[in-house]
Amino acid sequence: MSWTNVIGRVAFTNCDPLFHDLDSRWSILSAPPAWLTGHVLRKDCLTAPIPAADYAKHQDELMLLPNLGIVAMGAVGSVILFGSRDLNDMRDIALPSDSSTSKVLLQWLLEHKGLDPKCVETGPDLDSMLATCDGALLIGDRALNAAESYPELVRLDLGGEWTKVTQLPMVFGVFACRKDAPIEKISAIHNDLLSNYEEFNTNPEKKSLVIDQSASATGIDKIRMEHYFDNEVRNTLDEESQKGLLKFLKEVCKISEEPTWVSLEIQSE
Secondary structure: OOHHHEEEEEOOHHHHHHHOOOOOOOEEEEEOHHHHHHHHHOOOOOEEEEEHHHHHHOOOOEEEEEEEEEEEOOOOOOEEEEEOOOHHHOOEEEEEOOOOHHHHHHHHHHHHOOOOOEEEEEOOOHHHHHHHOOEEEEEHHHHHHHHHHOHHHEEEEHHHHHHHHHOOOEEEEEEEEEOOOOHHHHHHHHHHHHHHHHHHHHOHHHHHHHHHHHHHHHOOOHHHHHHHHHHHOEEEOOHHHHHHHHHHHHHHOOOOOOOOEOOOOOOOO
């Protein structure tokens, strides 16, 4: 199959509403967020929701699709710092190897608080992380599950803290494609993903099915999963989200140029 018919997706529930029952013309490549960047750059897939921080590193090679992303306005529930000590007392923090945005965001938030614990990259397992460090950063379904199992260890929700500091949404993931990607294919997948998300938000039967399957796959309670999709994570980029993304790229990632957005004048096939 041609790379232009392959779509990357994060191997977490945070984009299930976009990808559930996606048109069969697309093949899905599921991977951790930080891996998806390489897949896009190597032409393993047409587009994927990559970490916003990775876009900053590769902005000369990539463009962003409008309207789509992995966004939180306030607490996100799935990007969390856990700890055996209070945040102010942490001497060291274990960072997961499967993320990019959350790591640089945490370091920026720590600097904003005047804190400077040692950060060590490890595998994303809470028990082993806390066995060697005072704090542990988890993302995705691991963070959702750990927060349910160990609420007493939750020290900081990174989405909530970002919004508290900036008064803007936090964009963790952006849909990116190579600058030489065929625009007609990009337009087609863009329309299909947006249509899927609109149906999730307007069709109660579709929404219930997605929530049931996401809850079953993660072992997370359906009520908690519904709250996650309704109040914590969303998959659309509105005007405020774009402001949040620009602030993150400029202040946290230290890039000066504006992002390059795909012009979608050509409609889907």
